[in-house]
Amino acid sequence: MVESTGGEAGSAEEAAAAEVLDRPLPEGVRRRVVQIVSDGFGGLTVGELPPQLRQYARFTPTRRMKFAGNAMAAAVESETLFRQRIAERFREAQPELCGALDAGSPPPAADPLDVAAAAYVLRPVGWVKLVAAAGEEAQRADAERVDEETRAELQSLRDRLAEAQAHTKAETERLRAELDTAKREGDAVHRKLRAALSDVKRGEAAVRKAQAEAEAVRSEGQAQVSAAESETRRVKARLGEAEAALEASRRAAREGRSVEDMRVRLLLDTVLEAAQGLRRELALPPVSARPADSVDAVEPGRMTPKDIAARALHEHDPAILDQLLALPQAHLVVDGYNVTKTGYPTMPLEKQRLRLLGSLSQLAAQTGAEVTCVFDGAELAAPVLLAPPRGVRVLFSKAGVTADELIRQLVRAEPSGRPVIVVSTDREVADGIAKAGARPVASVMLLKRLSRG
Secondary structure, three states: HHHHHHHHHHHHHHHHHHHOOOOOOOHHHOOOOOOHHHHHOOOOOOOOOOHHHHHHOOOOEEEEEHHHHHHHHHHHHHOHHHHHHHHHHHHHHOOOHHHHHOOOOOOOOOOOOHHHHHHHHHHHOHHHHHHHHHHHHHHHHHHHHHHHHHHHHHHHHHHHHHHHHHHHHHHHHHHHHHHHHHHHHHHHHHHHHHHHHHHHHHHHHHHHHHHHHHHHHHHHHHHHHHHHHHHHHHHHHEEEEEEHHHHHHHHHHHHOOOHHHHHHHHHHHHHHHHHHHHHHHHHOOOOOOOHHHHHHOOOOOOOOHHHHOOOOOOOHHHHHHHHHHHOOOHHHEEHHHHHHHHHOOOOHHHHHHHHHHHHHHHHHHHHHOEEEEEEEEEHOOOOOOOOOOOOEEEEOOOOOOOOHHHHHHHHHOOOOOOEEEEEEHHOOOOOOOHOOOOEEHHHHHHHHHHHHO
């Protein structure tokens, strides 16, 4: 009886060994096989492991699944003895499933992937069919899952499409409402534009009328000027006649007073002789000026008015500044940063101030004029420790007061009639101080004068 059972077991193993899987192991079955090998791995000694798996002997089951999965799957496929040892450990862990597989009737409620993995490791008769059936079941489950996901995605797309259509409809209605509003606003703008054009035309007509009136006033003014010039010429003619009559009367009076003139001449000679004696007594020098020297005429070697006009200075010539500073009691007021940022803007502010003040000190010594240099206090990050150079007054504007306003205050403080020269390129400053009676000068002119030394 025992011999018969041993023969049947041997024939079963030979039949199972004759079965060959003709397709790749399904991925789901492969993962379950690796799990079975990893669970039975720890019950084997290092010597019972294939050489390629011995390096993973001390790994935990999780790390072994992660790093040795491919190696364990390959060892189960190629190493029969290793597979049998894993099968023995699996029989100890899952005796009911293994018994059912040996009997050829796997439990109906068992997971097909677990059944196929166990059949792959145990290799009972018909294990290839079990693996293939598990693969087909897994494919069918995957197809059903994909189909379900596709249906869900299709439904989601339908819902999104309906939502998009509703949104598009609402957006279309909103845009139509905005378009209607824009049309109404456009009509209102067109009406306003037409009204504005009418106003412009009326304004142009008023301008033309004003121009015509101004032209009439100009013509009338020119006529009045011509009449005034004619009256002036007439008055001058009458004045000439009166002067001629006056000269004639004087001449007649001189002729009538000849005796008196003689007496006066005698007295005059006496006075002259007394004066000559006094001159000798006081040793007075002879008179160098003569009455003829007082007559206005052009002498040889002197400039005529035309020569003087030809030698007139250009408005940007630094010599004009020299002429202004040569006036009696001249006062030169300099907008400091306006000059330095025009002449040497790349230098630090401290060096800009020192360079300008040094040049102004030389100019004050050369001309004798009063010099005041004004800087904007807003440019300062801290109080300035500065010793003003000789002949130059240095002022910084207070908080809330600009350098331009400080310059205007300086100009207003001067008495009317004193020559005040303000150096600044700021047009607003130049116009303001010119109205106050000061003379504006561009910063470039001062820089040219200072560069001349």
